[in-house]
Amino acid sequence: MSDGALTALQAIVGAPHVLTDPDTTARYLTDWTGRRTGRASAVVRPATTDQVSDVVKACAVHGLSICPQGGNTGLVGGSVPPDDDAPRIVLSTTRLSDVEAVDEIDRCIAVGAGVTVAEIARRAAKVGLTFGIDLASRDSATAGGIVATNAGGIHMIRHGDARAQVRGVEAVLADGTVLRRWKRVVKDNVGYDLPGLLAGSEGTLAVITRVLFALRTPAASSFVLVAALDAVPVAFDLLRGLENSGLRIEAAELMTSAGVELLHERGHRRPTEARARYYVLVEVAGPADLESLVVQTVSDVAGIVDTVGEPAPARALWEIREGHTGAIAASSTTVPVKLDVSLPRASMPQALESLAALGQAQTYDCRTIFFGHIGDGNIHLNYLDVPAPAQTELADAALQLVVDAGGSVSAEHGIGRDKVRWMSTRDPADVAAMKAIRAALDPHERLNPGVLW
Ligand SMILES: Cc1cc2nc3c(=O)[nH]c(=O)nc-3n(C[C@H](O)[C@H](O)[C@H](O)COP(=O)(O)OP(=O)(O)OC[C@H]3O[C@@H](n4cnc5c(N)ncnc54)[C@H](O)[C@@H]3O)c2cc1C
Known part of the structure; x- marks a missing residue:
């Protein structure tokens, strides 16, 4: 990174929040699975939406792309940059940590993008409410991250996905413009559902800086x-x-x-x-x-x-x-092949047999462990002990079985960098429309290039 870019970023967020020392940046550059380690000129940690906007503008001036990162618990490689020397920063949202008091009348909570799922749940519980999203990564996964991935989790069957919890969003577009759609009302049909569009955009359309989440009534027992x-x-x-x-x-x-x-x-x-x-x-x-x-x-x-x-x-x-995700990661002799898929109920029994048989048919010893949110048809396929050179071929064979069974190659984790080649399972017109949206909002592809496509 040029001295000019470094000075500009330091002037915006303060020098202590522009990290360049390899020991300090290491944990931002390797993903949760350990499969991917990328490179960035700096990790930048803004504390307000205005700072995010200024950082995004400075990156445009200095030709830096941006990898937005929340808790770095994503499982498809979207939260860390690629391993090449293109000029870029990781924009960590963890200092966007303000939490407003729960609005008990309209049942919602406004939080900074870096607030964890566990913290939102704690705030909700204090006033007798509950947050609709819960997942095993709750202590690290952030508000911005769950919206950007449209996370599902264990109560999706009851409360819907992250998109269904979003009442409002504040986000910084690729040119630094602050987009604010922020109404506490439940019904709000004035034009396109832009917060809904940002849900699942995986950091490619905007940097989400604040979210207004609906809260729910917990079960009495x-x-x-x-x-x-x-x-x-x-x-x-x-x-x-x-x-x-x-x-x-x-x-x-x-x-x-x-x-x-x-x-x-x-x-x-x-x-x-x-x-x-x-x-x-x-x-x-x-x-x-x-x-x-x-x-x-x-x-x-x-x-x-x-x-x-x-x-x-x-x-x-x-x-x-x-405990499954952690135990599988610790037990496999190689980084496990982890595939998050969904299957129609009608074809799930046969598909799971075929997916297990696929593991057994390999020439190396391969353990298969499946688990997941069966109520939503969402299964996490894990193939353990797969030698590194064989991993892509096995993953592709498994995903093809899922597609053949009428399922989806991504139920809740997203596409990230790992499943880019599987975007073609959407119709060409569908992909073209998505790319047109991307081109309109981020014509220079500064936000998370290489993710989704
Ligand atoms: C043990 C474990 C259990 C899990 N269980 C579930 C589960 O049940 N359901 C589920 O859906 N997922 C699950 N996950 C995956 C992961 O926790 C989710 O994808 C989560 O939503 C990621 O949040 P994060 O803050 O860690 O985002 P990150 O990992 O930091 O980022 C994920 C993606 O979102 C983008 N992003 C992050 N923050 C922003 C932002 N503010 N603005 C724009 N883009 C942003 C990143 O660029 C990246 O593409 C699990 C992961 C682990 C390790």
């Missing part, structure tokens, strides 16, 4: 059930049965025996006494005496091998599910 079963359709029968009993599904998560055994080796309990091929964790809410309604429903569903249940929060049961 809820109950967590884990059912052991040997066939995926039984899980769908169980979910249907619970809903037909008047219960509301708050979360529905799939685990396999391979994942449960891995967690057991690492000190977690097995959820049920009997072992089975699959385990489904379901959190339900509803009228009083939840437990007897659940027990009655379970007895009506054929194919359930064993169950265990307890009133929420049932942390020990949830920890088995939430």
Whole structure:
């Protein structure tokens, strides 16, 4: 980076917040998986929307592109720059950390883009409300990050995705203009849904600096059930049965025996006494005496091998599910091939068989562990111990099986840099329209070039 660019950035955010020392910048340049390490001339940490705007303008003047970064928990390589020496900065949002008091009348909260999901949930809980997005990366994932990726998470089945939580957004466009769509009202159909457009834009349309999120009414009481079963359709029968009993599904998560055994080796309990091929964790809410309604429903569903249940929060049961990502990363001898996909319920059982068979068919020893938000049809495919040179071919073969089964190559993690070649699963006209939007808002492709396309 030129001295002029460095001086300009330091003048905007203060010298301590323009990081160039390799020891300090390292954690911003490697992604959560450890698969990608990129390069940047500096990591810049603005503290206000105006500073973000000035940083973006300075980058335009000095020919620097920008990789926006929140908590750096993204799993598709979009939060770190590529490994080349093109001039660029990482713009970290972690100092955009202001939180306004919860608006208890209109049930919303205004937060800086760098505020974590856990902090938003804490603020909501203090006034008896809840935040609709929850995910295992909650202590690091940020408001801006969950909107930029349109994150789903464990309560998507109940409250919808991150886009559905957004009432307003403040963001800086590629020319430094501050875009502010900020109304506390629930209904607001004046023109295009620009906040909705920024949701899922993965840092390619704007730097999100503040978000106004809706808050929800928490369930008065809820109950967590884990059912052991040997066939995926039984899980769908169980979910249907619970809903037909008047219960509301708050979360529905799939685990396999391979994942449960891995967690057991690492000190977690097995959820049920009997072992089975699959385990489904379901959190339900509803009228009083939840437990007897659940027990009655379970007895009506054929194919359930064993169950265990307890009133929420049932942390020990949830920890088995939430421990999967970390345990898989720690256990695999190579960086695991992680693919976040969704499948129609009708084709999921056969598709999961084919995806498991794909792992077994490799010439090297490959462990497969699948888990995910089965209520949304969202499965996280993990192939462990795959030698580095074989990873792309295996990932492509798995994603092709997903496409052939009528599914999506990205359920909730996005495209990032990892799945760019799979954008072609959208129709050409669809891709052209998306590119036209990008060209209109960022004609010089300064924001996260190489992400999405
Ligand atoms: C253990 C674990 C569990 C996870 N579980 C889930 C899950 O259940 N559901 C789910 O959807 N994801 C999950 N993820 C993935 C990840 O946590 C989400 O994608 C999350 O939304 C990323 O937020 P972040 O702040 O870390 O964003 P980052 O990783 O920093 O960035 C992600 C993308 O958003 C862009 N971005 C970030 N902030 C901004 C901003 N302010 N303005 C513009 N662009 C921005 C980046 O450029 C990048 O493209 C999980 C990850 C881990 C490690």
